[in-house]
Amino acid sequence: MMNNLQRIQPPVYPVEQVVIPEAKSFRLNNSVPVYMIESGTEDIMRLEFTFRAGQVKEYLPLLASTCNMMLSEGSQNYSSEELNKSLDFYGVFLNQSAEKDSAGIVLFFLNKHIEKVLELSREILFRPVFPEPELNSLMKKRLRWYMVNREKVQNLAIDQFFESLFGKNHPYGYQILEKDFENITPSLLTDFHSKYYTPENMAVIISGKIHNKTAEFLNSYLGNIGSKEINNEASVNFIKGDKLKKVHINKTGTVQTAIRIGSATINKQHPDYLGLKVLNSILGGYFGSRLMKNIREEKGYTYGISSSISSLDLAGYKVISTEVGRQNCQKTIDEIYREIMLLQNVPVKEEEMAVIRNYMSGEMLRMFDGPFALAESFKSTWEFGLDNNYYYRLAEKIRTIEPDEIIELTKTYYNIDDLYEITVGSE
Secondary structure (H helix, E strand, O other): OHHHHHOOOOOOOOOOOOOOOOOEEEEOOOOOEEEEEEOOOOOEEEEEEEEOOOHHHOOOOOHHHHHHHOOOOOEOOOOHHHHHHHHHHOOOEEEEEEOOOOEEEEEEEEHHHHHHHHHHHHHHHHOEOOOHHHHHHHHHHHHHHHHHHOOOHHHHHHHHHHHHHHOOOOOOOOOOOHHHHHOOOHHHHHHHHHHHOOHHHEEEEEEEOOOOOHHHHHHHHHOOOOOOOOOOOOOOOOOOOOOOOEEEEEOOOOOEEEEEEEEEEOOOOOOOHHHHHHHHHHHHHOOOOHHHHHHHHHOOOOOOEEEEEEEOOOOEEEEEEEEEEHHHHHHHHHHHHHHHHHHHHOOOOHHHHHHHHHHHHHHHHHHOOOHHHHHHHHHHHHOOOOOOHHHHHHHHHHHHOOHHHHHHHHHHHOOHHHOEEEEEEOO
16 A cells, blocks of 8 residues: 555646746945845845956956955955954855856855945955965966866866867867966956946846845945946957867776867847757756756666756857767767757647646745745846746746747757867877
8 A cells, every 4th residue: 555655646737927026226326236135034234346358358368266265365354364253253254256147145144234234345356455375375276177177078078178169269168277377466466346346347146134234335346436447348258169060079097078069058138048948958958958868867877967058248158068988979969969859840749738837837936935046037137138028938838838939949059060069088
């Protein structure tokens, strides 16, 4: 009796319409935009400062990431040790990040410490001094990480993938070299910081149980900061993909071969992007996807395989990623293309569509589960000039997309002749 009960699948209920809280917005006295999402019951706040100061703004490799990492290594009024002791004393968790388009910091803290956190944020963001001893120590560590990562086939593959897609001279595509770690100086960091870490280039996103004097304190600590210079530099980064579609990098002695297959594509601003997200889920976007069922479960070629679609300011990209034994490399590639061709020619059955609809609807709920997830979801659309309507349209697309549209999207965006095929492993 117990065994029979264990085999009964629990019922699946459709996801009801999700109401996403709107961010309240206002501007500081110096016109910096602030977005606040009030949610949660714990006395915790998430405070994010984001700048258009990512890799795409670099005029030298490693500049954007190093500038961001050095922000907390000393300011005009605090040494590196004093800054970090203060953050620890007030229980502040600080996360620094520099991505392809943007950079910034995120702080998590008890809302009663809002004033101290804003004072420290002002020091970190607008008064860094980039001390040379700390910089030298950081670059030595980064060089060691780099040398370790150059031994991993998956890192070599994704670096080559971006170079092939966007071009070796584009900030999205150029590869870091060992000599690049010797070129970063405090004066270069100061110059980059003065150009891109400015109030005109900043936005503030706040979520959690927000202190009732947050707006007043923000203006007090950050609303009177101005720029030393105004940078109106226009982007001159042109994307030029490599003509060579298949690249193999020989890495002697490796057991596995890394495979990356994909191409540049549309971003969130394009109307087809929503349907492409559904297609991506079917192909390789979750554990029950076609690539996982075929290449992992049926063939046993790999422990895991996935596909993803990502959105950047200047483009988007889609990529299929896996690592396999070298004896199974070509067989895996053949199966990947076979799955793509099936999606181009054979309608997805309603049973599979129902699973995808339920899975993606559930994932959408997770995107708004709690104040910090709300902030991340807000940022991911705000960066592209979109609002919560993007998510309502995505929910509608998940609910209504038909197999014929899946076929057309696959034919349009997964033309096999347009895909780059990168492999790294022992020959």
